[in-house]
Amino acid sequence: MSELWTHRELIRALVERNLTMRYQRSFLGAVWTLLNPLLTGLVLVAVFSVLLRVQTAQYWAFLFSGYFAWVFTLNTLGIGATVVSNHSFIARSVAFPADVLVVSTVISRFVEFAIEMLLVVVVLTAVLHQGFTIGLVALPFVMVLHAVLTAGVLFPIAALGVFFEDVQHAVPVALTMLTLISPVYYPISNLPAHWQPIVSLNPFAGILGLYHATLYEGRLPGIAEIVTPVLSTLVVFLAGRWVFRWKRSVYAEVV
Amino acid sequence: MTALQPPAIELVNVEKRFFYYEHRTTTLQEYFVRTLRRQAIHLRSARYHLSNVSLRIEAGEAVALIGHNGSGKSTLLRLMAGIYPPTSGSISRHGRIIPVIELGSTFQPTLTGRENIRLYAAALGIPKHEAVAHTDSILGFSGVEAFADTPLKYYSSGMKSRLAFSIAMSARPDVLLLDEILAVGDESFKLQCQERLKAFRVRGGTMILASHDLESVQDLCQRAVWLDGGRIRAVGTVDEVTRQYEAHARASWKVASTALNTA
Numbered sequence: 001m002s003e004l005w006t007h008r009e010l011i012r013a014l015v016e017r018n019l020t021m022r023y024q025r026s027f028l029g030a031v032w033t034l035l036n037p038l039l040t041g042l043v044l045v046a047v048f049s050v051l052l053r054v055q056t057a058q059y060w061a062f063l064f065s066g067y068f069a070w071v072f073t074l075n076t077l078g079i080g081a082t083v084v085s086n087h088s089f090i091a092r093s094v095a096f097p098a099d100v101l102v103v104s105t106v107i108s109r110f111v112e113f114a115i116e117m118l119l120v121v122v123v124l125t126a127v128l129h130q131g132f133t134i135g136l137v138a139l140p141f142v143m144v145l146h147a148v149l150t151a152g153v154l155f156p157i158a159a160l161g162v163f164f165e166d167v168q169h170a171v172p173v174a175l176t177m178l179t180l181i182s183p184v185y186y187p188i189s190n191l192p193a194h195w196q197p198i199v200s201l202n203p204f205a206g207i208l209g210l211y212h213a214t215l216y217e218g219r220l221p222g223i224a225e226i227v228t229p230v231l232s233t234l235v236v237f238l239a240g241r242w243v244f245r246w247k248r249s250v251y252a253e254v255v
Numbered sequence: 256m257t258a259l260q261p262p263a264i265e266l267v268n269v270e271k272r273f274f275y276y277e278h279r280t281t282t283l284q285e286y287f288v289r290t291l292r293r294q295a296i297h298l299r300s301a302r303y304h305l306s307n308v309s310l311r312i313e314a315g316e317a318v319a320l321i322g323h324n325g326s327g328k329s330t331l332l333r334l335m336a337g338i339y340p341p342t343s344g345s346i347s348r349h350g351r352i353i354p355v356i357e358l359g360s361t362f363q364p365t366l367t368g369r370e371n372i373r374l375y376a377a378a379l380g381i382p383k384h385e386a387v388a389h390t391d392s393i394l395g396f397s398g399v400e401a402f403a404d405t406p407l408k409y410y411s412s413g414m415k416s417r418l419a420f421s422i423a424m425s426a427r428p429d430v431l432l433l434d435e436i437l438a439v440g441d442e443s444f445k446l447q448c449q450e451r452l453k454a455f456r457v458r459g460g461t462m463i464l465a466s467h468d469l470e471s472v473q474d475l476c477q478r479a480v481w482l483d484g485g486r487i488r489a490v491g492t493v494d495e496v497t498r499q500y501e502a503h504a505r506a507s508w509k510v511a512s513t514a515l516n517t518a
Contacts, residue, residue: 007380010378010380013373014377016373017363017373020366090375090378092357093338093361094338094375095337165281250340253273
């Protein structure tokens with residue numbers, strides 16, 4: 001951690017660079033950050049509430065509370081394999097711990113996600129709950145936990161991506177499979193009882209459950225709901241970082 | 256410079272091995288197939304770019320690294336900077352070490368000059384407010400004010416090198432690691448560089464300069480290290496070592512040209 005603190009200026013500059021490159025050069029600029037989820041949200045509502053008619057009560061709101069969070073994970077992991085090689089220009093001329101690249105990637109996406117989440121909160125508070133809910137108090141904690149878990153999975157993807165070219169093609173396939181077994185489009189309670197514990201092994205399932213609790217149901221999550229995601233996040237993060245650091249010192253030579 | 260001061264950089268028995276690949280496995284798929292078939296993952300041979308390098312650079316010293324292309328100068332600088340880990344041996348460092356290595360590819364081509372200054376400065380640990388405050392003087396010294404908001408891909412290689420050098424100098428280095436900095440710019444930039452490096456030396460800065468420009472090396476450095484095939488061939492005063500190196504270069508040129516003439 002102290003290592004990251006020492007290089008906080010670089011992390012900050014990389015985050016600013018990522019956001020500049022994404023938004024400053026586009027015509028709509030930062031408006032796009034809000035317009036994108038707004039349009040996506042409308043399509044989701046149209047398809048699932050009007051056309052498909054899913055049984056879950058207020059299904060659009062259920063979808064809203066987990067969908068954008070999941071897209072944050074998809075976007076972050078989707079570019080994971082090239083995180084190190086995209087920075088070869090700086091990694092080959094200055095010495096710094098490569099963890100900085102993973103952390104700054106997650107933070108960049110997290111900033112966009114947080115802006116989207118603001119919109120989600122406003123819509124759900126105004127339309128679904130018609131007032132402030134206690135669940136919002138826990139939301140920042142859930143989001144940070146989610147970001148740490150995503151970083152934990154990003155670490156090994158980034159490490160493999162340094163040495164193997166096909167990782168970047170394998171990741172989207174794996175993410176599609178992960179989406180199907182994650183409770184994004186359906187609540188885990190809709191699954192047959194004997195499937196539920198298996199799907200819960202996916203560490204993202206617990207996190208998505210927390211989003212559903214805080215945003216959709218508008219309540220504080222219970223201790224039992226928190227313990228598993230916190231523990232699995234810690235395990236995934238530490239294991240992922242360990243894998244990343246295993247060959248970290250040679251990244252500059254390889255990329 | 257007191258004897259009690261720790262050396263700026265000290266290398267003890269440093270070796271650096273690189274692999275040359277006859278076949279390199281670059282996909283996970285092939286990795287698994289080869290593992291299942293119990294084949295070797297890579298076909299490669301090790302080559303030492305540096306072997307048995309022990310060198311102590313005192314704080315406040317100016318040391319030149321000379322040697323042919325491929326003799327290990329840049330690799331040695333990268334090891335000193337901590338960009339590459341040594342294969343064996345140990346390296347200790349004291350003070351703020353700022354490398355100016357691989358000029359020109361240090362920057363992101365799609366970002367503007369200003370944005371690249373911010374990024375490179377941050378990589379060297381300069382806080383944002385300081386980088387912003389220095390931006391104008393960096394652009395001024397590099398002579399690229401007119402291109403401050405132009406993407407780097409439109410810069411000439413000379414402009415990029417000047418920019419890299421200026422940013423590094425503004426990073427308050429204790430130890431500067433310079434790779435061929437004098438070879439890239441035009442004559443006026445070279446003079447400006449030398450002037451700034453001399454001022455840096457007067458303030459007590461340590462400098463390690465890899466260069467083929469023996470005249471500048473003699474002007475800027477006191478001591479020289481001659482690298483040959485990854486080994487230290489000679490260490491001594493700059494005049495002594497450059498004389499040996501030149502004599503050797505001339506002799507090997509004679510051998511080569513005789514061979515060419517008889518062939």
